[in-house]
Amino acid sequence: MMESSALTGSQKRQRFRDIRIILRLLVGNPLSLAGLAIITLFILVAAGGPYVAPFPREAEGAPDLPHQLLPPSSQYLFGTDELGRDIFSRIIFGARISLLTSAIVVVSAIALGLPLGAVAGYYGEKLGAVIMRITDMFLAFPPLLLALAVAATLGGSMINALIALIVTWWPWYTRLAYSQALATRNLPYVEAARAIGVADPTIVARHILPATLAPILVQATLDLGSAIIAVASLSFLGLGAQPPTPDWGLMVNTGKTYFLQHWWYATFPGLAILALVVGFNLLGDAIRESIDPKLSRRRLI
Amino acid sequence: MASKTGEMLLSVSDLVVQFHTLDGVVHALNGVGFDLRRGEVLGLVGETGCGKTATTLAMLRLLPENAEIVQGHAYFEGRDLLTEPPHKIAKIRGRKISMIFQDPASSMNPLFRIGTQLIDVLKEYYPERGEKELESIAHEKLSMAELPDPASVMRLFPHELSGGMQQRVIMAIALCSSPSLIIADEPTTALDVTIQAQILALLRKLKEALRLSVLLITHNLGLVRELCDRVAIMYAGSIVEVADVQQVFRNPKHPYTRGLLSSIVSGRLRGQTLHHIHGMVPSLINPPSGCRFHPRCPYAIPVCKDRAPELLEIEPGHSVACFNMPKEAWWRV
Amino acid sequence: MTQLVDVQGLKVYFPIRSGAIPRLTGYVKAVDDVTLNINAGEVFGLVGESGSGKTTLARAILRLVTPTSGQILFDNVDLLKIGKSELKRAREHMQVVFQNPFLSLNPRMTVRNLIAEPFKAHRKISEEEITQRALRLLKLVGLSEEHLWKYSIELSGGQAQRVCIARALALEPKLVILDEPTSSLDVSVQAQILNLLKELQKTLGLTYLLITHDLGVVEYIADRVAVMYLGQIVEVGTFEQVFRKPAHPYTEALLSAVPKVDPTPSEKQRIILGGSIPSPANPPSGCRFHTRCHKYIGDVCRDVEPPLIMIEGERRVGCHLYKSS
Numbered sequence: 039m040m041e042s043s044a045l046t047g048s049q050k051r052q053r054f055r056d057i058r059i060i061l062r063l064l065v066g067n068p069l070s071l072a073g074l075a076i077i078t079l080f081i082l083v084a085a086g087g088p089y090v091a092p093f094p095r096e097a098e099g100a101p102d103l104p105h106q107l108l109p110p111s112s113q114y115l116f117g118t119d120e121l122g123r124d125i126f127s128r129i130i131f132g133a134r135i136s137l138l139t140s141a142i143v144v145v146s147a148i149a150l151g152l153p154l155g156a157v158a159g160y161y162g163e164k165l166g167a168v169i170m171r172i173t174d175m176f177l178a179f180p181p182l183l184l185a186l187a188v189a190a191t192l193g194g195s196m197i198n199a200l201i202a203l204i205v206t207w208w209p210w211y212t213r214l215a216y217s218q219a220l221a222t223r224n225l226p227y228v229e230a231a232r233a234i235g236v237a238d239p240t241i242v243a244r245h246i247l248p249a250t251l252a253p254i255l256v257q258a259t260l261d262l263g264s265a266i267i268a269v270a271s272l273s274f275l276g277l278g279a280q281p282p283t284p285d286w287g288l289m290v291n292t293g294k295t296y297f298l299q300h301w302w303y304a305t306f307p308g309l310a311i312l313a314l315v316v317g318f319n320l321l322g323d324a325i326r327e328s329i330d331p332k333l334s335r336r337r338l339i
Numbered sequence: 340m341a342s343k344t345g346e347m348l349l350s351v352s353d354l355v356v357q358f359h360t361l362d363g364v365v366h367a368l369n370g371v372g373f374d375l376r377r378g379e380v381l382g383l384v385g386e387t388g389c390g391k392t393a394t395t396l397a398m399l400r401l402l403p404e405n406a407e408i409v410q411g412h413a414y415f416e417g418r419d420l421l422t423e424p425p426h427k428i429a430k431i432r433g434r435k436i437s438m439i440f441q442d443p444a445s446s447m448n449p450l451f452r453i454g455t456q457l458i459d460v461l462k463e464y465y466p467e468r469g470e471k472e473l474e475s476i477a478h479e480k481l482s483m484a485e486l487p488d489p490a491s492v493m494r495l496f497p498h499e500l501s502g503g504m505q506q507r508v509i510m511a512i513a514l515c516s517s518p519s520l521i522i523a524d525e526p527t528t529a530l531d532v533t534i535q536a537q538i539l540a541l542l543r544k545l546k547e548a549l550r551l552s553v554l555l556i557t558h559n560l561g562l563v564r565e566l567c568d569r570v571a572i573m574y575a576g577s578i579v580e581v582a583d584v585q586q587v588f589r590n591p592k593h594p595y596t597r598g599l600l601s602s603i604v605s606g607r608l609r610g611q612t613l614h615h616i617h618g619m620v621p622s623l624i625n626p627p628s629g630c631r632f633h634p635r636c637p638y639a640i641p642v643c644k645d646r647a648p649e650l651l652e653i654e655p656g657h658s659v660a661c662f663n664m665p666k667e668a669w670w671r672v
Numbered sequence: 673m674t675q676l677v678d679v680q681g682l683k684v685y686f687p688i689r690s691g692a693i694p695r696l697t698g699y700v701k702a703v704d705d706v707t708l709n710i711n712a713g714e715v716f717g718l719v720g721e722s723g724s725g726k727t728t729l730a731r732a733i734l735r736l737v738t739p740t741s742g743q744i745l746f747d748n749v750d751l752l753k754i755g756k757s758e759l760k761r762a763r764e765h766m767q768v769v770f771q772n773p774f775l776s777l778n779p780r781m782t783v784r785n786l787i788a789e790p791f792k793a794h795r796k797i798s799e800e801e802i803t804q805r806a807l808r809l810l811k812l813v814g815l816s817e818e819h820l821w822k823y824s825i826e827l828s829g830g831q832a833q834r835v836c837i838a839r840a841l842a843l844e845p846k847l848v849i850l851d852e853p854t855s856s857l858d859v860s861v862q863a864q865i866l867n868l869l870k871e872l873q874k875t876l877g878l879t880y881l882l883i884t885h886d887l888g889v890v891e892y893i894a895d896r897v898a899v900m901y902l903g904q905i906v907e908v909g910t911f912e913q914v915f916r917k918p919a920h921p922y923t924e925a926l927l928s929a930v931p932k933v934d935p936t937p938s939e940k941q942r943i944i945l946g947g948s949i950p951s952p953a954n955p956p957s958g959c960r961f962h963t964r965c966h967k968y969i970g971d972v973c974r975d976v977e978p979p980l981i982m983i984e985g986e987r988r989v990g991c992h993l994y995k996s997s
Contacts, residue, residue, distance in 0.1 A: 606891030
């Protein structure tokens, strides 16, 4: 029993060292710090929602007609829209939507695409060929057009927009996972696992998938930014969120009609999209550096 | 006897290099110094991490960004390589000092034919000559490297040649500028045994014919025995012993050298437990105090922990950095 | 002496497909009709240069590569004729240690999980028990508890190779295939690892198939040796026979090519072979070595493939210079 608690102690010390290295990398670089700060801000704001927004009911859609289209002021920080609703509050509530929907799209696309790519890459031959040809078919379509087509067919609603995007996006992860799996399956440590007698599915789960994770995680963080734009685009075109949802894309869409006289309506949601996407891009680069085990324990000569 | 083959070509002294890494400062080189004379082959021998490659990179100013040359001199043909401006060093690199690395394939551009790459190099050194002349000089260099049918070789791409032939092409390129010094870093390690023998014979021939001066970096002691005139043994960033090749193998003085030589695997030791040096190569982020070898040294005495020994000549041509050396040597300080 | 491994007529050919519309244009004859046997409890050395097929032969025995034809009897079971579950059981008894320990250990797994892998694949024991066994194996190879939770990149070359050895011994195999086990290690670390391997062999009664190009290592530890060239065995014998009185010209050249640290006065002039090693996709006719042989007799070497014949006792050579005893 002395022995087993001594083991845990040594184990704990090791884990602690790992976390410190990752944190040091994430926080050490000013750009990644900025990205992290932006995202954290938005997440907090989104979570805080009803408590942070000055006009929560307006954010959900309740109109306040006497205060239509007012410019930014101390009471209405970003001005009001055509129904008198506080744009600042709507943007706060919209953050929740943007973060959630982009996360759903990316996570689902990965959940669908990653295993397919890993399996295709590891098993190769016929199974791999079949999977990859199907993937190629999807990749042949310009992404936004395919999403538009699917969303239009299913009808305009947030759920349908998300489905459309997931269907459009999974092949990119499959291809990424496929090329990583191809590179990994010939590595000596995978051969060693086969020589040990580990079953193929276990090899895929234990050795191939984690190796595909690194580039995919980077891609995923960047994709969260793209997903926000994609969801906003679909909403902008009327195929995603429907009024009165405080979706940023929808707000830009409605706002564009009023743009010339009331610049604030479309501008602030647009800036919100910009800020969040930049935040994800900065973070994506930082994560790449911390995930790669060789890079994070840099040793020279 | 000590080979006083010629004038001093390269003289390195007090070289201290550090690397700034995430894990701390790596004290890679701890006062490295050696001499190389014209016409001699000096072997720089040591295990992984001892600093032999770092030494040459420092000399050629090819160290990575996080490296710092804290102090030291590297006099080559009258100039200190460590203080010369970058554009002057660029002229020396590849011209007066040629390099041969371990993996020949990665030293050549896979997209261009051998002929194109050779002629590109020759254009630098013979700017006034025409295309035809350059081609025949290229043929000459390839023949010097004992490549059969140079004309055909010129038309091939690097990947169409075997490892041994690639290394010969690299040697031909290295000879293009008629360099004063060739630095060869593990030139035969990646090659098969029978091919190594060919390259070794070629190196020997060229050494005789052209009176080449070579700084040979390797961990292969057999290669050192067969090719070098003198040897410098490195351990954890310091030179611990310098001697003529015969002296080092017949009469090694430094405990590390002796440990190294006696742990070489050979059939003669069959049935016996192999001797090995206890412990491990130390981390250079927190190197041992005093003599860096003292934690593993069977002859360590108290002073070894406090001060680092200097390289002192104990007999003509044979220097050792160890406090256990005969007292007469210390008298001469 | 019981035979643990009996390889008969093994051929491993890799098809070459080339052309705009990929068509079969030839074969890389990596292993071409190899017959050899390994006795239980011995250290069998397999030497050769690139293209010799020694690594492919090892991978064929491990069934990491599917041979084109032939027979591999391991403990009297033909590895090429058994099904998946039988093969899995056979795998418990033959393990492998590769050349580069950092490449053969998954850099994202701790040492404990790396050693746990064989247990997880073949036995049903608790996690706690696995950790205990892993610790015991680490101690067996000269490491300690603190190494259990490290990642491979935090270890030195020698330590990482010890982890590979510990992993290979987890299921108490009969045969351990060592593919260049010390080639990527420093000289003094090589000595440590070889001492360890020798000791383990004695205490655990293991059989080793040692594949290497380092003749010093083979001469030091192997009982019997086979020399391979371009997919074929050219000479087999005890270490004494092969190293003291090499029969095949290639063996002679190979032995003389190694740079000596301590050249004995009686050393003959070095034999330098001309040319490069031919490609296994296009091997020379007749005796494959005839294009570089310094003892070339004549047309027979070029036209006729010499069979592997017994010349004295158990010793075999494939060369026209010899007549069978």
